[in-house]
Amino acid sequence: MEKIIDEIKSLWLQYAGTEALEVTKLPQSGSDRMYFRVTSAETLVKVEKTVIATYNDNLKENNTFFAFSKALLSKGCPVCRVLIVNEAGNTYLQEDFGDTSLLNVLEEKGYTGEVYALFQQSLKKLAHLQIVGGSAINYDDCLTTREFGKQAIMSDLLYFKYYFLDTLKYPYDKQALLNDFEALSTYLTHTGNKHFMFRDFQSRNIMVKDGDIHFIDYQGGMLGALQYDVASMLWQARAELPADWKNSLLDYYIEEAGKLLPQPLDPALFIAQYNGYVLIRLLQVLGAYGFRGFFQRKAQFLTSIPLALRNLKWFTENGRMGISVPEFDRCLGFCTSQEILDRFEPLKADDNTPLVVQIHSFSFRKGIPADTSGNGGGFVFDCRAILNPGRIEEFKTQTGRDKAVKDFLEQRTTMPDFLNSVFDMVDISVTDYIKRGFGSLQVNFGCTGGQHRSVYAADALARHLRNKFGVKIELKHIEQEAKNWINLTYKIEGEQ
Known part of the structure; x- marks a missing residue:
């Protein structure tokens, strides 16, 4: 990722004649293309304030985009202007139409x-x-x-x-x-x-x-x-x-x-x-x-x-x-x-659904959280097979809720595949428990320190279950709440 961002910065310098103020990765959609927003310094007036940088190893796809853009623009069509392309042909800057579709x-x-x-x-x-x-x-x-x-x-x-x-x-x-x-x-x-x-x-x-x-x-x-x-x-x-x-x-x-x-x-x-x-x-x-x-x-x-x-x-x-x-x-x-x-069609919880899913992140050094519902069981997922962001100096004081850590886990580790398997298993239980009127299910995510991987995974599952089933969630980051690193009133992305 660092090499891609460095290439984007170099391309911007070549285009604008000055260094970029900021390069921010944008969410990735269904394709393998990676998008970034490049922000220029406020004092620049001869170039765009922001542009979109695209990285794509599919050179044929890039060349088609360049050719189509040039042809359609020549006929007054509302498509992207390609501003500059690097020598390798895998990175380019294009006009920024904003974030609103x-x-x-x-x-x-x-x-x-x-x-x-x-x-x-x-x-x-x-x-x-x-x-x-x-x-x-x-x-x-x-x-x-x-x-x-x-x-x-x-x-x-x-x-x-x-x-x-x-x-x-x-x-x-x-x-x-x-x-x-x-x-x-x-x-x-x-x-x-x-x-x-x-x-x-x-x-x-x-x-x-x-x-x-x-x-x-x-x-x-x-x-x-x-x-x-x-x-x-x-x-x-x-x-x-x-x-x-x-x-x-x-x-x-x-x-x-x-x-x-x-x-x-x-x-x-x-x-x-x-x-x-x-x-x-x-x-x-x-x-x-x-x-x-x-x-x-x-x-x-x-x-x-x-x-x-x-x-x-x-x-x-x-x-x-x-x-x-x-x-x-x-x-x-x-x-x-x-x-x-x-x-x-996923089964949806309603106001009469008793099920509450307790989701915890924890440190294996401190032990697996107890199930206070009296039912026992539930899930314990070990996140330690995922590459640890805590080994990287810049991430040591951050948690799985910081953007840089989330980007690292999503783009440079097997966390997405791990979570897909987690979702498949937990969904079966949630569906069954809603149908049968059960009141509790506990899901625990552990890693070495309970700071990065487990925190990210617990948030991701909470967001997934709320969006898919509308079920009640009790989310607790045990190690981080003990350290007061995470605000207890923090809202899960996508939660109303």
């Missing part, structure tokens, strides 16, 4: 007229990016395939099959399903309007700054149908847009895109194929959640599955694609059945 605005303000106007602005600029901006794209620069055609559609369908459908252990006719995939991909390939396809156009990748919208993460783009990006945005699981918003915003997009094309769009034909792309997008997202959650063991992706399934259920009951795919329909019916929804 359209999804953030929606979650903060709800379904208001102001937010609706931002969705309209996004769709209008999307049409411009696809049709006008796409005319400047050299599709030989695409990261994977040049076109989202039949093969790419089949790939998304198989992605859903392997990483989600097959995990459900549902007995289906494999050949009949593949035949339906073939028919659907052929049907969707036959479209007359193929332009630049953003590929991951959703409110999380639309930044809002001073009332204007800007696009990020478009390096996966390719030639494709206009409908795909609209479907991606309007059917994003976390956004949960009302049906009337989806319908009216789709009509708005059709009108705006028609203004940029030689011939206006035929709404009926556009919507028929749009519904097919809605389905493709919903399935691709479920495949991604399955891959990230089941195979990469990233628990946060599993919590998004119920939203995606509810989206899929509404679509299968209301959408019409204009093509018969009987075996596929049967599989989708099972995926959206109450049995499957219940399987992924």
